[in-house]
Amino acid sequence: MKIEEIQDLLVCPDDGQGLSSAIDGSLSCVSCGKNFKYIDKSFLEILPLKFSDWDADSARMREIEGAYRNMFQSSFSWGVPSHMWGELDKASMGYQCFVRAERRKILNMLKPAKDSIAVDVSACAGNYSCFLAEYVKVMFHCDLHSPSLVYAYRHKRDNMFFLRSPYHNIPLKNAAFDYVFCTDTIIRGFSHDLKLLSEIYRLLKKGGKAVVDFHNKNWITSSESVRFYSPADIEVLMRMAGIDNYSVTPFGYVPLKTIIHKASYEILDNICGFFLPCQRNLVVIIKE
Numbered sequence: 001m002k003i004e005e006i007q008d009l010l011v012c013p014d015d016g017q018g019l020s021s022a023i024d025g026s027l028s029c030v031s032c033g034k035n036f037k038y039i040d041k042s043f044l045e046i047l048p049l050k051f052s053d054w055d056a057d058s059a060r061m062r063e064i065e066g067a068y069r070n071m072f073q074s075s076f077s078w079g080v081p082s083h084m085w086g087e088l089d090k091a092s093m094g095y096q097c098f099v100r101a102e103r104r105k106i107l108n109m110l111k112p113a114k115d116s117i118a119v120d121v122s123a124c125a126g127n128y129s130c131f132l133a134e135y136v137k138v139m140f141h142c143d144l145h146s147p148s149l150v151y152a153y154r155h156k157r158d159n160m161f162f163l164r165s166p167y168h169n170i171p172l173k174n175a176a177f178d179y180v181f182c183t184d185t186i187i188r189g190f191s192h193d194l195k196l197l198s199e200i201y202r203l204l205k206k207g208g209k210a211v212v213d214f215h216n217k218n219w220i221t222s223s224e225s226v227r228f229y230s231p232a233d234i235e236v237l238m239r240m241a242g243i244d245n246y247s248v249t250p251f252g253y254v255p256l257k258t259i260i261h262k263a264s265y266e267i268l269d270n271i272c273g274f275f276l277p278c279q280r281n282l283v284v285i286i287k288e
């Protein structure tokens with residue numbers, strides 16, 4: 001992906017103004033003059049001056065916020081641990097099946113146009129972005145975590161562009177994108193989640209669609225590290241973000257620990273759908 005093809009979609013995360021090429025090959029903000037450096041071809045680091053606080057509402061969430069803030073403050077590095085979280089081929093069979101089924105579901109719900117421009121705002125190791133990139137013209141892969149970015153960058157498709165940036169301050173233009181994806185990230189408490197949802201909505205062009213997912217409050221297990229949402233909670237969050245046009249689709253029924261063979265996932269998931277609540281709710285948002 002050549003920078004010339006996407007440069008007019010990039011903005012300074014502090015003032016929303018455009019970026020121009022500087023003499024030394026970096027990009028600089030046309031308004032505040034801040035410089036942003038290339039990590040590699042098709043790979044930029046664009047961080048805002050300040051970390052955007054989460055206003056976390058529990059000790060556990062404050063702890064996770066602290067870890068994310070540390071990540072924000074640490075410099076990029078090319079190092080990748082031998083076993084990295086989110087690396088699909090090394091994940092449990094249940095998780096692998098879930099991710100493959102969810103991204104297939106997203107693809108079927110959207111049927112993306114070939115000439116479209118998409119963003120994955122919390123793309124991690126690229127399990128969704130690298131897959132969905134095949135169906136769009138350009139895919140922006142955004143994340144803050146260096147090892148995940150490096151891993152995804154090594155598995156990238158040619159039409160992907162990588163941004164090291166925190167998901168509350170995506171350095172991309174307002175209302176310019178056909179699709180925005182965000183899975184397993186609107187999970188850290190109401191204030192954090194509302195900010196993230198607003199950021200996702202900001203990026204969408206008129207008629208553009210976002211797909212996000214929520215962990216279901218009625219699911220059989222819970223975790224202090226995840227904010228679970230009932231459909232009514234989702235409605236409150238959407239209303240507060242000023243989002244009116246959206247639909248909710250329940251997804252994933254089988255407890256993932258019970259999956260030993262790939263072939264059994266779909267059958268067991270269908271059966272569990274008769275008597276278990278869904279694990280996630282997938283939400284498609286349409287910008288009006």
Ligand SMILES: [Zn+2]
Nearest residue numbers: 012015029032
């Ligand atoms: Zn600026």
